[in-house]
Amino acid sequence: MGNQNRQDNGSAKADDQLGFAPLQDKHLLGIEGLQRPVVEGILDRANTFADLPPRETLSHLKGVTVFTIFFENSTRTRVSFDLAARKMGASVVNVPVATSSIKKGESLIDTAVTLNAMHPDILVMRHQNSGASLLLSNYVDAAVINAGDGRHEHPTQALLDALTIRRRLGHIEGLNIAICGDIANSRVARSNIHLLSILGANIRLISPTTLLPQHITEMGVTVYHDMAEGLDGTDIVMLLRLQQERMQGAETPSQREYFHRYGLTREKLALAKPKALIMHPGPMNRGVEISSELADDVERSLITTQVEIGVAVRMACLESLAAGVLGRQKS
Amino acid sequence: MTDVLIQNARLIDPASQTDSHGDCLIREGRIAELSDQPNTLKAPKGAEIINANGHVLTPGIIDMRVQSCHPGAAHRETPQSLANAAIKSGITSIICLPNTYPVLDDPEMLLSQCRMMSGLSTAGQDLRVYSYGAATVGLKGEAMAELGLLAEAGAVGFTDATKTIANSLTMRRVLSYASMLNRPVIQHAEDPMLAENGEMHEGEHSTRLGLRGIPDAAEDIVISRDLSILRLTGGHYHVAHIATAKGVALIRAAKAEGLNVTCDTAPPYALLNDIAVRDYDTRFRLSPPLRSEVDRQAVIEGLADGTIDAMASDHSPQDRDVKSLPFGLAEPGYSGLETLLSMTLSLWHGGYLPLMRVFALLSHNPAQILKIDGGQMAVGATADLTMIDLDRAWQVRGADFASLSVSTPFEGAPVQGVVIGTWIGGKKVYDHKLDLHANGTR
Numbered sequence: 001m002g003n004q005n006r007q008d009n010g011s012a013k014a015d016d017q018l019g020f021a022p023l024q025d026k027h028l029l030g031i032e033g034l035q036r037p038v039v040e041g042i043l044d045r046a047n048t049f050a051d052l053p054p055r056e057t058l059s060h061l062k063g064v065t066v067f068t069i070f071f072e073n074s075t076r077t078r079v080s081f082d083l084a085a086r087k088m089g090a091s092v093v094n095v096p097v098a099t100s101s102i103k104k105g106e107s108l109i110d111t112a113v114t115l116n117a118m119h120p121d122i123l124v125m126r127h128q129n130s131g132a133s134l135l136l137s138n139y140v141d142a143a144v145i146n147a148g149d150g151r152h153e154h155p156t157q158a159l160l161d162a163l164t165i166r167r168r169l170g171h172i173e174g175l176n177i178a179i180c181g182d183i184a185n186s187r188v189a190r191s192n193i194h195l196l197s198i199l200g201a202n203i204r205l206i207s208p209t210t211l212l213p214q215h216i217t218e219m220g221v222t223v224y225h226d227m228a229e230g231l232d233g234t235d236i237v238m239l240l241r242l243q244q245e246r247m248q249g250a251e252t253p254s255q256r257e258y259f260h261r262y263g264l265t266r267e268k269l270a271l272a273k274p275k276a277l278i279m280h281p282g283p284m285n286r287g288v289e290i291s292s293e294l295a296d297d298v299e300r301s302l303i304t305t306q307v308e309i310g311v312a313v314r315m316a317c318l319e320s321l322a323a324g325v326l327g328r329q330k331s
Numbered sequence: 332m333t334d335v336l337i338q339n340a341r342l343i344d345p346a347s348q349t350d351s352h353g354d355c356l357i358r359e360g361r362i363a364e365l366s367d368q369p370n371t372l373k374a375p376k377g378a379e380i381i382n383a384n385g386h387v388l389t390p391g392i393i394d395m396r397v398q399s400c401h402p403g404a405a406h407r408e409t410p411q412s413l414a415n416a417a418i419k420s421g422i423t424s425i426i427c428l429p430n431t432y433p434v435l436d437d438p439e440m441l442l443s444q445c446r447m448m449s450g451l452s453t454a455g456q457d458l459r460v461y462s463y464g465a466a467t468v469g470l471k472g473e474a475m476a477e478l479g480l481l482a483e484a485g486a487v488g489f490t491d492a493t494k495t496i497a498n499s500l501t502m503r504r505v506l507s508y509a510s511m512l513n514r515p516v517i518q519h520a521e522d523p524m525l526a527e528n529g530e531m532h533e534g535e536h537s538t539r540l541g542l543r544g545i546p547d548a549a550e551d552i553v554i555s556r557d558l559s560i561l562r563l564t565g566g567h568y569h570v571a572h573i574a575t576a577k578g579v580a581l582i583r584a585a586k587a588e589g590l591n592v593t594c595d596t597a598p599p600y601a602l603l604n605d606i607a608v609r610d611y612d613t614r615f616r617l618s619p620p621l622r623s624e625v626d627r628q629a630v631i632e633g634l635a636d637g638t639i640d641a642m643a644s645d646h647s648p649q650d651r652d653v654k655s656l657p658f659g660l661a662e663p664g665y666s667g668l669e670t671l672l673s674m675t676l677s678l679w680h681g682g683y684l685p686l687m688r689v690f691a692l693l694s695h696n697p698a699q700i701l702k703i704d705g706g707q708m709a710v711g712a713t714a715d716l717t718m719i720d721l722d723r724a725w726q727v728r729g730a731d732f733a734s735l736s737v738s739t740p741f742e743g744a745p746v747q748g749v750v751i752g753t754w755i756g757g758k759k760v761y762d763h764k765l766d767l768h769a770n771g772t773r
Binding site for chain 1: 530533534535537538539540541542543544546610611652655656657658659660
């Protein structure tokens with residue numbers, strides 16, 4: 001199904017009823033392995049949703065049930081999925097974790113089997129362990145969207161980052177994009193490295209050696225430890241959140257040393273291309289990864305746009321997977 | 332006890348390096364006569380006569396690294412399931428780690444464990460069960476356990492099991508004291524600080540999968556330090572489940588230097604590498620972790636050139652619950668007894684090891700390392716034997732294991748080598764034909 005639309009994704013109308021399914025896989029667990037046309041199909045579709053008037057609500061996913069289950073605290077991603085599902089007309093159940101049996105020692109698989117018995121169509125999960133979403137997908141009939149698994153992937157974040165860039169600059173191919181900060185512990189970095197590579201960007205990582213995983217260059221990136229060197233000639237500076245506990249003598253000596261060497265300031269940004277843009281997946285540590293003043297500069301910072309685009313991207317992802325689920329039910 | 336005459340067997344004895352076609356007569360639990368011509372020995376009156384049809388007869392396998400789970404973890408393995416799994420796999424002696432509940436750091440505990448574990452398999456036969464004593468109290472790596480009393484209670488060596496003796500001073504004292512008792516100290520070589528929270532081998536794949544890495548250096552740092560300590564203390568140092576190229580190289584050099592060093596590995600480290608983890612399949616969550624292809628090849632080289640002395644199953648049973656978790660939360664370990672022989676034989680089938688070497692690794696060498704009975708086929712020797720059809724194929728299926736633990740990194744692997752019969756002290760404790768009728772498998 002959806003074949004006729006797959007050929008002209010760019011012209012797909014927001015009011016097409018479940019005709020759109022660029023994702024051939026049942027689940028969206030990661031970016032690694034996706035093909036460029038698939039990625040571009042989702043971005044095109046999300047782009048049409050991003051242009052909808054703010055109060056517009058669609059009915060494409062009427063009757064579809066979306067469960068969100070977040071084993072790690074999250075505000076923006078969870079709200080973003082929730083809103084995206086509602087805007088598409090789906091029913092949303094936010095499964096609580098902190099107060100539920102899960103905290104009482106129920107295993108992920110038991111939880112999955114229990115939830116599966118309620119027949120959700122789509123399960124959106126975040127979990128602190130890498131590979132947890134793949135594990136979940138083996139035990140449920142629903143399509144699974146990985147909303148972040150450990151240090152592995154966070155595919156919708158990468159997709160929304162790509163669309164944000166595309167809408168602002170018109171293209172991604174050939175851009176110099178620097179991802180800066182805690183690469184080792186970041187699923188956002190991994191998803192973005194995969195996605196932006198698929199779309200033809202040149203990716204640089206700027207990070208202290210202690211926050212870089214081994215053999216990262218095998219993923220086709222250039223590594224810099226000096227921020228000035230790394231920023232030279234970049235179009236986009238993508239900052240990552242540094243967890244508090246990593247700043248105090250573990251992976252880096254101190255917060256002030258981190259900010260001194262890797263915090264983005266107006267002076268450092270001046271080393272990048274003249275109109276270079278700043279991105280951050282949030283939540284930000286002002287005065288750690290980025291100076292507060294720069295974070296609020298609407299000319300250079302895309303940070304709020306990212307949040308806005310996130311809803312549109314998740315609408316497209318939900319729609320694509322729902323089309324697959326319903327298609328399978330019909331056949 | 333009935334005498335047994337096994338005729339027409341391929342007799343492979345790694346102790347004397349003989350590989351001949353002949354007969355073997357068992358009387359009173361010992362090997363009474365051997366002949367290097369088939370069908371030449373005469374059967375005493377009333378003896379059971381077995382035609383081996385040219386299949387291999389070799390000393391029973393001595394598995395020097397087994398987690399018995401007894402006492403304290405009967406949901407993972409019982410003495411009965413363990414013994415059944417062992418004898419059907421040609422294993423006649425096992426050496427248990429002291430990481431039970433409670434820990435075997437007490438001589439009374441150790442004695443009662445060995446007594447309890449023996450004689451509990453289906454036919455009430457005696458699997459030979461030995462134990463290591465804990466090197467430190469509670470396996471905590473601090474105060475030395477009662478090594479002397481443990482040795483008198485039967486401990487064949489000392490180890491902190493799955494934990495590394497990380498404190499250099501403790502290691503010095505344990506090695507030194509054990510040398511006086513003429514027992515080896517067995518080390519799980521993994522620097523606990525460097526490996527902290529580690530989930531798999533550190534390399535390109537851990538980076539892609541977002542799993543925390545355990546660098547190969549975690550192994551060689553410990554081995555290197557321990558070798559320095561060994562030069563101070565003397566004694567016998569043994570590295571368990573060696574898995575890295577650097578570790579193998581260190582042992583090779585230490586042997587050349589003349590240090591009293593031995594080591595073993597387990598089949599996964601010779602046959603699998605870290606790529607296996609790609610789908611977060613917890614069957615591949617092992618300790619030490621599956622290493623890189625370079626490491627795997629170095630392990631094979633070590634097995635071939637004699638640097639690695641023994642192949643152990645590293646049987647570390649886990650129940651389903653602790654394997655049905657996200658990779659990082661799952662317990663490391665696998666059910667190893669029932670694949671030990673076939674997987675080691677696959678190195679012969681693949682042309683990496685001579686057959687004689689395979690059986691030296693499995694029986695003679697572990698007996699030598701631990702100075703225990705077995706591992707040889709000579710007149711007068713204890714008749715712990717196993718008969719093997721080297722070529723018969725089967726497919727590894729955890730669900731068919733006699734072990735309660737069904738998680739195996741070799742799930743689905745086509746392998747060759749089936750145990751036809753096992754004798755312990757001259758008594759037939761396993762007969763494949765009977766097993767076949769009982770279970771209809773293999």
